[in-house]
Amino acid sequence: MKQVRVRFAPSPTGPLHIGGVRTALYNYLFSKKHNGKFILRIEDTDTNRFVPGAEAYIIESFNWLGIQFDEGVSFGGNYGPYRQSERKEIYKLYVKELLDKQLAYIAFDTPEELDTKRAEISNFQYDASTRMQMCNALTLSANEVAQRIANGDNYVVRIKIEPNQDIIVHDTIRGEVKINSSVLDDKVLYKSADELPTYHLANIVDDHLMEITHVIRGEEWLPSAPLHVLLYRYFGWEDTMPQFAHLPLLLKPDGNGKLSKRDGDRLGFPVFPLQWTDPKTGDTSAGYRENGYFPEAVVNFLALLGWNNGTEQELFSLDDLVHEFSLDRVSKSGAKFDYEKGKWFNHTYLIHKTDTELASLFMPIVQAKGHAITEAKLTHIVGLLKERAHFVADLWEQAAFFFEAPTQYDDKAVQKRWKETTASMLAELAVFIQSLPNIDDSTHTEETVKQWVETKGYGLGNVMNPLRLALVGELKGPHIFDITAILGKEETIKRIQKAIDTLG
RNA sequence: GGGGCGUUAGUCAAAUGGUAAAGACACCAUCCUUUCAAGGUGGAAACAUGGGUUCAAUUCCCAUACGCCCUACCA
Numbered sequence: 289m290k291q292v293r294v295r296f297a298p299s300p301t302g303p304l305h306i307g308g309v310r311t312a313l314y315n316y317l318f319s320k321k322h323n324g325k326f327i328l329r330i331e332d333t334d335t336n337r338f339v340p341g342a343e344a345y346i347i348e349s350f351n352w353l354g355i356q357f358d359e360g361v362s363f364g365g366n367y368g369p370y371r372q373s374e375r376k377e378i379y380k381l382y383v384k385e386l387l388d389k390q391l392a393y394i395a396f397d398t399p400e401e402l403d404t405k406r407a408e409i410s411n412f413q414y415d416a417s418t419r420m421q422m423c424n425a426l427t428l429s430a431n432e433v434a435q436r437i438a439n440g441d442n443y444v445v446r447i448k449i450e451p452n453q454d455i456i457v458h459d460t461i462r463g464e465v466k467i468n469s470s471v472l473d474d475k476v477l478y479k480s481a482d483e484l485p486t487y488h489l490a491n492i493v494d495d496h497l498m499e500i501t502h503v504i505r506g507e508e509w510l511p512s513a514p515l516h517v518l519l520y521r522y523f524g525w526e527d528t529m530p531q532f533a534h535l536p537l538l539l540k541p542d543g544n545g546k547l548s549k550r551d552g553d554r555l556g557f558p559v560f561p562l563q564w565t566d567p568k569t570g571d572t573s574a575g576y577r578e579n580g581y582f583p584e585a586v587v588n589f590l591a592l593l594g595w596n597n598g599t600e601q602e603l604f605s606l607d608d609l610v611h612e613f614s615l616d617r618v619s620k621s622g623a624k625f626d627y628e629k630g631k632w633f634n635h636t637y638l639i640h641k642t643d644t645e646l647a648s649l650f651m652p653i654v655q656a657k658g659h660a661i662t663e664a665k666l667t668h669i670v671g672l673l674k675e676r677a678h679f680v681a682d683l684w685e686q687a688a689f690f691f692e693a694p695t696q697y698d699d700k701a702v703q704k705r706w707k708e709t710t711a712s713m714l715a716e717l718a719v720f721i722q723s724l725p726n727i728d729d730s731t732h733t734e735e736t737v738k739q740w741v742e743t744k745g746y747g748l749g750n751v752m753n754p755l756r757l758a759l760v761g762e763l764k765g766p767h768i769f770d771i772t773a774i775l776g777k778e779e780t781i782k783r784i785q786k787a788i789d790t791l792g
Numbered sequence: 793g794g795g796g797c798g799u800u801a802g803u804c805a806a807a808u809g810g811u812a813a814a815g816a817c818a819c820c821a822u823c824c825u826u827u828c829a830a831g832g833u834g835g836a837a838a839c840a841u842g843g844g845u846u847c848a849a850u851u852c853c854c855a856u857a858c859g860c861c862c863u864a865c866c867a
Contacts, residue, residue, distance in 0.1 A: 299867045334866055399865065411793055413863080444865050462797070471795050471863085479865045487867050511796055511862040534797085537860070541803080544859055592816095596805065600815050619805080622860065626803045629817045639830080675830040686829085701827090749826050756827060764828035 292324025294502050295360070297491070299331045300342035303564035303573060304349050306625075307506065307538040307547060310590045314535060315504045316355045317591070317613035324501070328360030329494060330371045333484045340567055349561040353583045354606055367498040372490050379485040382493050382523070383445050383478045391522045392477060394443050395424035396436055413473045416451040445478040447488075447519070455514040460502075460533040460615045467514045475515055488512065492519040495530055503530045504615070507622075510534045533615050536594050537622040547625050549573060557627040561586070580679035581630075585637040589630045593623040603636065635678040643671035649680045650687075657684065659691045669774060672766040686765070690774060693783050694761025701763045702791060705753040711788045713746055714754055718784045727777050730769040737769070758787030 296312040298304060319326040328350075330343055347362055359365030369375055386392035395414075397405075401423070406412045419426060424446070425433045437443065453469040477489040485493070495503060513532055520529040540551040552559035552574065563575035576586050588604050597604075597612040604612065638646070647667040654661060661669075673686040697706075720740050727733045741751050756763055759771055759780065772780045 297867090301867075331867065337866065395865095397865095402865085411863095413794090442865085446865095465796070467796070473863080476865050481865070486865070491867090506861090507797070508861055508867090514796095536798080539860080546860075592804070594804090598806070600806085602816060621798050623805090624803060626817065629804065632817055673829080676828070705827095747826095752826060760827085762827085766828085767825085768827080 290501055292319055292322040292501050293327065293499050294319045294324065294504060295327040295329050295498065295500055297329040297331045298346055299334065300339060300346065301337040302339050302342055303560040303562070304346050306559050306561065309349065309561055310538060310593060311504065311506055311535055312350065313355060313587060313590055317609050318502065318504060318615060320610040321613050325358040327365065327498065328357045328363060328370065330361045331487065331490065332371060332373045333486060333490050335482050335484065345562060345564060352577055353561060353587055372494065373484065376483055379478065379490060379493055382489065383485065386522060387445065389522070390448070392445050392447050393425045394433060395422060395446050396441055396443050397423045414446065415449060415473045419474060442481045444476045444480065446474040447477050449474055449518065455517055457513045457517055457532060460531055461618050462534060462620060465510065465513070472515055488515055488519065492516055496525050496528070500530045502533065504533045504535065507534045507537050536619055538593060539622045539624045541625050541627060555627065580681050581634050582637045585634040589633040593625070594619050631678050638677060638680070639674055643667045646670045646674055646680065650683050653681060653684050654691070657691065672770055689760045689765070693786065696761060697757055697787065697791060698762035701757055705757060706791050707750065710754045711792055713751055714758065714784050714788055717751060717755065718781045721777060722781055727772050727780065730767065730773045733772060734769040758784045
């Protein structure tokens with residue numbers, strides 16, 4: 289069996305959309321599952337839409353996600369160059385072949401002329417029914433054509449499609465898709481203006497030359513797949529044509545339609561893996577990385593948007609996914625992007641991290657807030673409250689009271705828990721705590737204090753809740769004597785005193 | 793307008809030609825914790841509609857509706 293070779297072929301027109309990331313992920317999983325190669329090809333045939341920095345962004349994104357390429361731009365390989373703009377001369381050969389075989393023809397119609405035509409004739413399509421009314425090598429004499437080219441007139445090369453033929457595309461995910469060639473137009477394959485092919489030609493030539501075995505791409509390509517099949521046929525490559533698999537789209541969370549950058553801005557979540565600053569406008573778009581996502585959570589979340597392994601398993605490492613992945617289990621319908629579920633994945637991965645690992649991620653945030661703490665102590669703190677956080681940055685909100693004494697107390701909680709007698713009880717408690725040799729052992733302190741409360745006959749709730757209020761400022765957080773152990777005797781007493789002073 | 797693809801709870805989704813249609817996120821309740829979170833338990837919530845095939849259809853077929861994608865000298 290031939291070695292599996294798949295490619296991810298983005299266009300460097302801006303930051304990589306999260307839907308593109310999923311497409312790449314599925315390509316990667318498929319290739320690794322079959323011990324094949326995963327190739328990065330840059331499709332920069334549209335000189336107008338080229339955005340500097342986009343290519344580097346793409347490479348950095350996959351690097352962050354842990355998705356590795358075997359070949360391609362910046363990875364090397366024997367099928368290069370992998371940047372289409374560097375393959376100009378190759379495409380010219382194949383354009384010539386099609387021209388020689390009379391399966392394509394030169395056309396001189398300007399964009400303006402085409403626009404007029406479209407305005408004139410509703411549903412205008414450049415095809416067998418109209419091409420003889422246009423300005424091209426089929427309507428012009430050979431001399432005229434040669435003359436125009438010699439004059440330096442811009443032209444394009446269009447594929448010549450015979451009408452009324454059924455073309456069948458075998459799609460791994462959707463089965464057989466049949467389409468009649470009459471609904472296809474004579475697509476532009478090559479433009480003389482920049483001496484570059486369009487996507488359709490470049491993609492067939494490259495996939496063939498790079499010996500791509502499977503084309504796994506977004507559903508938006510399904511309508512042009514028949515054109516691609518035709519191109520393979522024209523070149524005589526049909527027997528080695530790759531297998532197609534068209535992936536369902538990622539849809540916006542509310543309403544319908546393809547997930548877009550605007551949806552992210554509107555609903556407050558990133559649509560790109562990494563933060564991106566538009567070089568022209570300076571506008572910045574949020575990224576998963578900068579928003580505190582773990583790459584493995586993003587991968588897991590994305591993998592499950594359109595695929596599952598048929599079991600109840602939800603947590604998959606990249607290796608698990610490679611092992612489990614199969615195109616048969618990719619769904620046909622689009623998946624709405626559920627950001628809440630994405631957050632849950634991050635939360636789950638966060639909880640599964642070791643306290644040490646989380647502490648070292650959290651340390652810079654604590655330092656930025658102007659606090660110094662030992663690694664060991666922070667590890668302890670993080671362990672106590674990681675279940676309350678979705679992101680590492682959330683940890684600050686949970687941990688702040690360890691570093692900064694409360695300056696105000698939650699109103700509702702005060703009303704409910706701070707009674708007439710509270711101040712005097714807490715004052716006594718402070719004295720009692722002061723009398724303890726130490727409060728380092730949380731369980732021991734708890735027993736001792738509970739005993740004290742019982743002896744006094746105060747009732748646990750009447751003491752514990754106000755105590756929490758004094759220490760934390762609100763009724764939340766880890767076990768209270770875990771808190772006092774970390775705060776230490778002195779600080780604990782100070783905070784009790786402060787609460788008494790402020791709340792009376 | 794034309795063409796293609798799709799349609800199971802709010803969302804991701806499983807399974808099945810045959811009596812009660814999984815699971816997860818979100819939501820609600822409850823237990824635990826005298827707090828919050830996490831966790832446990834429970835709850836509400838779905839086969840788009842209409843025909844056909846069949847003893848039997850959510851499952852197969854057709855139509856309709858709805859949605860999406862494509863319809864560029866963009867990919």
